[in-house]
Amino acid sequence: MKHLFFLNKYFIKYKWRVIPGVLFVVISNIFGVVPAQVIGHAFNLITENIAIYRLYNGFDRQEIVYDIFGYSLLFFGVLILFLYLLRGLFLFFMRQTIILMSRHIEFDMKNEIYAHYQKLSLGFYRRNNTGDLMNRATEDVNRVRMYVGPAIMYAINTTVLFCLVIYFMFSVNSTLAIYALLPLPILVIAIYYVNTIINQKSEKIQEQLSRLSSFVQERFSGIRVMKSYVRESHAQEIFAEESNAYKRNSMGLVKVQAFFYPTMLLLVGISTILTIYIGGKQVIDGAITPGNIAEFIVYVNQLTFPVTMLGWVTTLVQRAAASQKRINEFLHLHPDIxxxxxxxxxxxxxxxxxxxxxxxxxxxxxxxxxxxxxxxxxxxxxxxxxxxxxxxxxxxxxxxxxxxxxxxxxxxxxxxxxxxxxxxxxIGFVPQEVFLFSDSIKNNIAFGLNTVTDLQVEQAAKDAAVYYNIVGFDQQFETMLGERGITLSGGQKQRVSIARALIKEPQMLxxxxxxxxxxxxxxxxxxxxxxxxxxxxxxxxxxxxxxxxxxxxxxxxxxxxxxxxxxxxxxxxxxxxxxxxxxxxxxxxxxxx
The missing domain is CATH 3.40.50.300 (P-loop containing nucleotide triphosphate hydrolases)
Incomplete structure (x- = not known):
């Protein structure tokens, strides 16, 4: 988690989204827990009124009891529906604050990473491949966004719901609450054990994904050489090997999760069985009512989703921590120059x-x-x-x-x-390795200036002896170049690069x-x-x-x-x-x- 502390500055920046979001989480869970009590009262009403209805068997009052019974059930039904509508409304507000905040943080992080990349010196780019740099600014940032958005949202939701459910459970009957929550310590131990495995496998997955991205990016950039030397099949074999390595690591993580989730559901099922068994004894002893058992079953079922989410949230947090660690490695680098x-x-x-x-x-x-x-x-x-x-x-x-x-x-x-x-x-600098962007010829020539006229672009092209080549194209200066200027010949690329330097009218060339x-x-x-x-x-x-x-x-x-x-x-x-x-x-x- 120490790597995720880096994100605290964003939480402070967007505190007026975080605070209302947490408030909406609490309110939505209150409206989610209260229906359990309504269901308990409704269940008691049913059992009591059935006995009264049978007591008046053969009397005119039986119909009156039936009508009262029907209106009471309708009231409880409408009340439960109303409470769940309110819960849904506040869940909507919760997502509108926390999930939108995560998108803002994603935007800020990508800009910060890109700005930092531009500050780093040329030696940094000699030591690191492009695919890995791109992966940290895209895939890793996306995994961090899943932490600052869904993971935090569901973690807060789970915590609040747990606290509310446990409070209401103990307020009804402490003995039954203890038995219902008995499997929880086993669940905590399982989560702690699985967390370590998930963290290790997540780091391996990210490293392998970077290697895969780097391989693909490099082969696509050198596709002309690949085809010239007829190495497509060889590249396909290497890609398959790298993909298999990524698949093996991913499948290893999936197997851990596949074992983890059913285990959690089994523990929740055991809680339900204990609730019915111990609750039945409590009803016989007169300590609680049948409606309390119904209420407890609703509570236990309400814990099923959060417990399931707990495993998913754990995975998100661990993967985000692994990704943030990779991002921090570069963000903490200082430029040599x-x-x-x-x-x-x-x-x-x-x-x-x-x-x-x-x-x-x-x-x-x-x-x-x-x-x-x-x-x-x-x-x-x-x-x-x-x-x-x-x-x-x-x-x-x-x-x-x-x-x-x-x-x-x-x-x-x-x-x-x-x-x-x-x-x-x-200074007008024309490097040995010419690089042109996937843009129009005009924009490539005008790259070094913020504002430029068509006459300046044309004159620079004439000075670089490439003007007549350009006007020979169908779209002339608006001709779009392929990646790295692949549309042009080697000599044309060099002259466009020279025009880019000359248009600045530099003091030194x-x-x-x-x-x-x-x-x-x-x-x-x-x-x-x-x-x-x-x-x-x-x-x-x-x-x-x-x-x-x-x-x-x-x-x-x-x-x-x-x-x-x-x-x-x-x-x-x-x-x-x-x-x-x-x-x-x-x-x-x-x-x-």
Whole structure:
């Protein structure tokens, strides 16, 4: 239960729904218990009037007794009906307050989880798979909602009804009440034992469901690769294995519940038998009336539903506790990257001073004592072999990760002190892995701005050399893209991603090898447009092809996380080092093509 204490803040927030809800529970149960007493009186009336009716057998008064008897039964019947109508009315009010409150809490929790996910750093998403993150924000939240709504509602209802029934039982006859409630201690022990099993199995079920969700999400995202390698059957086999594991865990929980519920009903049945047997003796001794036995039987039957609900509520609470524990694991995480407070109007001066960086999750030292400087308006290019640390440099500049040692200065100010949102809003970043949303092309290009005109979108598309591709579609800029932009080719996706960066008119532009799928002619057109757009603004371009970066003001050559050479294109060729060797190799490749 300690994990569920997290929800107390919501109960305080919605206290004016909780308090009336509890009040409606109490009132509805009062109107539910009182009919038992009415039934007891009616039963006594029947037994007494039958004796009087027979006593006047053969006399005219017998008809009068019959009429009085009939009107009395009608009165009791109408009274019971009226009491149950009132109970139903307050049950409606109870659900309108408590169940609606649970929906409000569900809404708040999903928003809190999503907002917290967005605060967490890039490293968090490297360590956790998407399916598990989604499952905690959907399936786990739904199970918690079942706790704050139905579980709490029925728990309060059961508690109030138990208290009222036991009070009225002991007020009638304490001996009969004790015998009627005798099976309860056994029930408490059974619930305590079953709770432990339910909790363990619920956690296993949730973990397996996360694995299943992650598997499905990943396979659907990579469906193109799946079909290309004809691995549908293999994926189906793995899915069947994971599904069977989930089914086995779920069936284990169902078996526990299947044993638990009949046991509870058996104990309630024993209570009824004891009530009739002991009650009969009490009637013979003259301690109670036959109507009291009828009243007790109604009480015992009224306990049947709450006792059954007790098992269901127990399951809901245990599953909610397991789900809330999983949610809390992420909500209690603090982002690795904490924004500074210093605001900045970005000029574009960048300084790296002995910067080193090691990935915490793998232990790989990607950047080693890197130092360089870029002045405002300069065009910096970074080149190197795969795995040399180029993309890591871009991520450090965007502060997706914090450096392990050294210092990064932006316009002379430490990067860690800057307000992250304001800093990033002034940068146009095109990542190596292009990601487009399942939305229109227009909305994908305008993603970085709150308000944008059609002319701005069209101009950005022209600057990214993708305008004529887009207008060739039937719906042009309103064309809807599939998941991850699957509607477009690789080169088109890269250019739409570039247009998304250019429409911001950023003070600094960072291209992380985003021209790899673009042909040479289109690349030259894009670079020519960039030269015009980024005049007086800092540009950083990471590339594999030297033809892309030969006009850069400064070129950094990376190898195994270190800068092995830096200078202009001509200076590096004259030096005859790694850059010159790379240039010669690419020339040979082009000649062979």
């Amino acid at each position: 904490k924004s500074g407070k210093e605001e900045i109007s970005l000029n574009g001066n960048i300084t790296f001073q002995n910067v080193s960086f090691t990935y915490a999750d793998t232990g790989i030292e990607a950047i080693k004592e890197v130092s360089f400087e870029v002045k405002k308006g300069q065009f910096l290019a970074i080149i190197g072999k795969t795995g040399s640390g180029k993309s890591t440099l871009a991520n450090l500049l965007m502060r997706m990760y914090d450096i392990t040692s050294g210092e990064i200065l932006i316009d002379g100010k430490p990067l860690g002190t800057l307000d992250l949102q304001e800093y990033r809003s002034q 960072v291209f992380d090898d985003c021209l790899s799928a673009v042909d040479t002619k289109t690349e030259e057109e894009i670079l020519s447009n960039l030269g015009r757009l980024m005049n007086g603004r800092t540009s950083i371009l990471i590339a594999h092809r030297i033809s892309t970066i030969k006009n850069a003001d400064k070129i950094l050559v990376l190898d195994e996380g270190r800068i092995v050479e830096q200078g202009t294109h001509l200076e590096l060729l004259k030096h005859g080092g790694a850059y010159a060797e790379l240039y010669q190799n690419q020339l040979l490749e082009e000649e062979n093509l």
